[in-house]
Amino acid sequence: MSKGMQPKDFGELYDMFQANVSRYDCGRFCGPINGDSPVCCSTQHAVPVVEKPEYALLKSRTDLWHRFKPYDATTRKIVNELGSSCCAIECKGARFCERDNRTLACRAFPFYPYITREGNFIGLGTYWIYEDRCWLISNMQVVERDFLKEFVAAYEFLFEKDPAEFETMKQHSATHRRTFTRLNRPIALIAREGGFLKVLPGGKGIVPLKREDLPRIGIYKSERAYARAVKAAGGTMPAQSVMAP
Ligand code: SF4
Numbered sequence: 229m230s231k232g233m234q235p236k237d238f239g240e241l242y243d244m245f246q247a248n249v250s251r252y253d254c255g256r257f258c259g260p261i262n263g264d265s266p267v268c269c270s271t272q273h274a275v276p277v278v279e280k281p282e283y284a285l286l287k288s289r290t291d292l293w294h295r296f297k298p299y300d301a302t303t304r305k306i307v308n309e310l311g312s313s314c315c316a317i318e319c320k321g322a323r324f325c326e327r328d329n330r331t332l333a334c335r336a337f338p339f340y341p342y343i344t345r346e347g348n349f350i351g352l353g354t355y356w357i358y359e360d361r362c363w364l365i366s367n368m369q370v371v372e373r374d375f376l377k378e379f380v381a382a383y384e385f386l387f388e389k390d391p392a393e394f395e396t397m398k399q400h401s402a403t404h405r406r407t408f409t410r411l412n413r414p415i416a417l418i419a420r421e422g423g424f425l426k427v428l429p430g431g432k433g434i435v436p437l438k439r440e441d442l443p444r445i446g447i448y449k450s451e452r453a454y455a456r457a458v459k460a461a462g463g464t465m466p467a468q469s470v471m472a473p
């Protein structure tokens with residue numbers, strides 16, 4: 229039986245997964261609607277959950293992380309529902325980020341490994357609940373090939389060491405399919421070999437997706453919609469256009 233991931237395995241995994249997701253500093257795009265802080269680095273939006281051996285490794289390397297203290301009913305529910313092998317943690321904030329001591333979740337965000345009903349890891353899906361805030365989910369074309377390669381290698385390593393993680397991601401992919409079928413929306417994926425795929429709602433198959441047809445969502449649909457959202461949030465417009473080519 230697998231012993232699961234040990235702290236040293238997380239060290240190995242960190243070594244193999246270091247690539248930047250893109251050449252953009254994408255926190256400059258979501259920050260203006262979130263008090264100038266990247267959405268995914270703020271526990272107001274996303275509470276990092278790690279396996280306890282991953283936290284043990286991080287504690288041996290840095291004082292960047294501490295246990296997360298729930299601050300309301302929603303965050304109490306998140307913490308109460310965690311399995312005994314996991315814990316919720318919080319870093320000191322984006323200004324203090326240590327690149328080498330980011331969690332697997334930090335490195336992979338906003339992507340997760342998408343697993344088909346048949347159990348094939350075919351690409352990268354997104355944590356769709358962040359699609360209204362995360363610029364990257366509306367700009368999947370900017371993801372670098374090195375990131376894609378390292379993401380796939382890191383998750384294959386993780387699944388090999390800890391098959392329970394594979395099952396968790398398979399369940400998560402099934403939830404994604406159910407949710408999007410209810411909404412009658414296709415799921416956009418980055419294919420693991422490059423290019424893009426579209427999972428049709430209602431189990432109607434998986435087809436190629438052209439780069440120009442990748443979804444742009446909510447405030448990231450247009451420069452105007454974005455400018456309105458930044459104004460409403462009292463933020464400052466970034467120097468660079470929010471519409472990445
Ligand atoms: S990954 Fe998404 S939420 Fe995180 S900094 Fe980039 S755009 Fe913002």
Ligand code: SF4
Binds near residue numbers: 321330334
């Ligand atoms: S460690 Fe860095 S990337 Fe991860 S949540 Fe903290 S600031 Fe964000």
